[in-house]
Amino acid sequence: MLASARQQRILDALREREQVRVTSMATELGVSEMTVRRDLNVLAARGALVKVHGGATLDAAPTSSEPGFTHKLALRAAEKRAIAQAAVEWVKPGMSIALNSGTTTYALAAQCAGINDLTVITNSPRIAEVFYAASTPGQNIILTGGIRTVSDALVGPLALSALSQLHVDLLFLGVHGMTAEDGYTTPNMLEAQTNQAFIRSAARQVVLADHTKWGVTGLCQIVPLAGIDAVVTGAQLDPHAQQILRELIDSLILA
Template identity: 45%
Template sequence: MLTASGTGGKGCAVLARQRQAMILEEVKKTGAVRVSELVDRLGVSDMTVRRDLEVLSRRGLVEKVYGGATAVVGRSTDEPGFEAKSVQQLPQKEAISALAATLVKPGTAIGLSAGTTTWTFARYLDDVPDLTVVTNSIRVADVLQRTGRSDRTVVLTGGVRTPSDALVGPVAVHTLRSLHLDMVFLGVHGMAAGPGLTTPNLNESETNRALVEAAGRLVVLADHTKWGIVGISTIADLEDADVLVTDDGLSKEGREFLAERVGELLIADVDEDGMSDTGGETA
């Protein structure tokens, strides 16, 4: 259920981001939203809702129609930019990240792919000492280096920078093929029967495959909305995932299907306030 309110001041930017995430979630569930309904549910003005819809429309996340907005019909090459994806499924990404962080052991070498889920996950590594982190994400590297910890080594692969701030291409692939990592945490655009774990970006797919090949264990981080989505290029099969961490919004059918194929399926709990429960459950 959509509920949010707020007044002007320093909190406006944060509240706008939260509202837009809630609107996107509602569009995902119902396929369409009306301005009048959003005004009542969010407790904000008509103009505020219309501005939120305009922002989401410019980012390609919804299609504006008279009196509201509808879902955008997905294509296998559709890929919103980093900023657009960063407002989607925020509570789920936090819950998934908190649960996945419990898998990381001190003194290990891990890899993180580019993406907003792995970017969120990077913030949960602050309490893990003596880590070496390899990533092709400028955003992820920035989060890790802000702490200034002397016991952490951050390795950027190098390569050609994409609009989502991923480093890809021959340089990145060559770097990854020379490394051996204890564990790799992979964010994906979609996961589905047949195509497996996919991306809509051909430039990033080869680099992601090289990252997967460097992994001693592969951990996939994917919220429930990724189930049934197919990008143009396959990164890995579902069976290649040693662990898949998702959230409790995943359908019963999705849980049963994935539990039979991945090594271990971990479900992160998200309560009504959007707070994560790091306990999660195993399916």
Template identity: 45%
Template sequence: MLARQRQERIAELVRRHGSIRVGALTERFGVSHMTIRRDLESLARQGHLDKVHGGAVTAEHGSTKEPAFGEKRSREVTAKEAIAAAAARLVAPGSAVALTAGTTTWTLARHLLDIPDITVVTNSLRAAQTLEANRRQTQTVVLTGGVRTPSDALVGPVAVAALASLRVDVLFMGVHGMDVRTGFSTPNLEEAETNRAMCRSTRRVVVLADHTKWDTPGLATIAALEAADLLITDSGIEAHARDALEAGVGELTVVEPAAPTRPTESVRT
């Protein structure tokens, strides 16, 4: 494969997944780490991606850029489904849970529809809409209110005030990024404040984050890694990141995404 063709493929992978590691690219293309780093440097100069330590992210994934919900929804779909399914198994009938905004927590909302007698507190318009449109009669949905962000989160003083009087059994929190120094982070300052209020309102914090969130810090820290009682991620997480998370969070669960299904081929006789 020519360098130009390989770089086009790399740029497409980063656009599709949001981020990618050098190690994954060397395995995929069968070239050296040095070759991949040169490819990433070339693509970064052309504005196709942002080069970060150990890999690359899409150019719009800077620390202050907040991707829209629709943009994030199509990324890492199978990983998010596996993470959400594992999270739903933690929810007992009759419990009170909180969901922050995000595409993984929105995926979890769909998995909560068959759990009876639960109360769901959320600042996610998308999660609330999903639950309200499909909820059973025995479920209660509490939407915090606040100012709407590009990711369809309700944030700010109104949301924080609403959360101050609530106490839930478990919070499921999605994040923009995570690393050892920054902890769990988001590009939006008010969303970070609102998520911190959610952390104060719960007995247990469960973070839902697919492997692309590692080493992709946002502008504002929500909490240190140690604040997570449990982190659920997928098997795409690299070994060094897994080690760092195991040392930081209370408990780490790694799930295996389902393999994509292939269309059935019709056979003419």
């Protein structure tokens, strides 16, 4: 394949996925990783993409950039549903679970809404509305107070105070990004503090994140990769990322 054809394939993949990894593109194109890196260098010099650790994006978002909930809800909806369908297998009647604010945890809420005898703690008014609308017998919904962020999370002293008094069986945590170096991150400092309180409240923690979250870094670290018990993500996750996660956490589920 000519270099120009390879580079066009890389750009096509970027437009479809928003980011590409060197390892996966090398496999798709049937070339070495060094060849892909050279192609990325050429495209970056033209301003066609931005190189990041292990791959490239069409545009490198600032670490403090925080898209709104409605915008994120439309992104990779099918993958988020698949992740939710895999995660709901861990939820049983009689459990107490926590879901932080996020579009993948929102997808999980729809899967959990019909489960009887469930206590749900969340800092997301949108997630609470899913359970309120279902009106399933035996469900108790606890919505933390707090200040509402761009991503529709309730944060701040009221949220922290509420979470400090609770102990749940299972936490499902949505994140903005995850990398080997920076762990799980978010662009919002108050959300990072609230998510850390969620983690402290839970006997077991599960991150729900579509595969494009790998290689993305937000402004604030929530916790290192090894600080979470399990990750449920899309089957398209880069093989090298899969290896890193399997070495550091108890369980990696590819939906």
